[in-house]
Amino acid sequence: xxxxxxxxxxxxxxxxxxxxxxxxxxxxxxxxxxxxxxxxxxxxxxxxxxxxxxxxxxxxxxxxxxxxxxxxxxxxxxxxxxxxxxxxxxxxxxxxxxxxxxxxxxxxxxxxx
Amino acid sequence: xxxxxxxxxxxxxxxxxxxxxxxxxxxxxxxxxxxxxxxxxxxxxxxxxxxxxxxxxxxxxxxxxxxxxxxxxxxxxxxxxxxxxxxxxxxxxxxxxxxxxxxxxxxxxxxxxx
Numbered sequence: 001x002x003x004x005x006x007x008x009x010x011x012x013x014x015x016x017x018x019x020x021x022x023x024x025x026x027x028x029x030x031x032x033x034x035x036x037x038x039x040x041x042x043x044x045x046x047x048x049x050x051x052x053x054x055x056x057x058x059x060x061x062x063x064x065x066x067x068x069x070x071x072x073x074x075x076x077x078x079x080x081x082x083x084x085x086x087x088x089x090x091x092x093x094x095x096x097x098x099x100x101x102x103x104x105x106x107x108x109x110x111x112x113x
Numbered sequence: 114x115x116x117x118x119x120x121x122x123x124x125x126x127x128x129x130x131x132x133x134x135x136x137x138x139x140x141x142x143x144x145x146x147x148x149x150x151x152x153x154x155x156x157x158x159x160x161x162x163x164x165x166x167x168x169x170x171x172x173x174x175x176x177x178x179x180x181x182x183x184x185x186x187x188x189x190x191x192x193x194x195x196x197x198x199x200x201x202x203x204x205x206x207x208x209x210x211x212x213x214x215x216x217x218x219x220x221x222x223x224x225x226x227x
């Protein structure tokens with residue numbers, strides 16, 4: 001069935017270092033991959049997304065890469081700051097007339113000052 | 114534009130009761146999806162509504178139901194509550210137009226079943 005695996009489940013980095021979170025999806029029909037950041041007591045907020053016709057996308061300190069052949073996509077955060085500390089979720093979605101997302105299990109990122 | 118709003122934000126119920134949660138999407142958005150978030154299962158898709166019609170449904174028992182009104186506002190109902198229904202229930206909206214894939218989440222309703 002549809003599944004998205006996400007690793008690692010927790011990640012601690014020193015302020016200024018880079019953080020990488022990886023996801024693998026199972027359904028080859030998936031063609032949209034958003035990343036969400038969830039802070040305590042809040043709903044998930046979109047931070048970046050990528051479509052299957054693109055291999056990489058950047059937005060300031062955040063980048064996402066996609067390898068369709070391997071069914072992998074990754075989130076890269078450079079020059080991490082304490083305010084980057086949160087839980088990050090990847091998701092995969094199929095363009096089939098519905099907006100259903102399959103989410104990964106989440107990564108708790110802690111940026112140490 | 115105001116974001117997705119959900120009411121109530123917190124709710125305490127006892128086993129066997131039923132509950133109704135409400136979601137108001139971003140103005141102009143026609144698609145509303147519901148997700149259940151728990152520490153053990155993560156974020157799981159419940160159902161999606163578009164123009165008052167349920168377009169997709171996740172693997173949840175029939176105790177979970179929803180509906181969407183003509184103004185795109187949505188409600189979800191859980192009947193005969195079980196302890197395992199304790200969770201954060203998230204609503205997300207999307208414009209519903211072709212090519213618009215991003216879902217915008219509300220703050221959620223935290224349900225505790227005692």
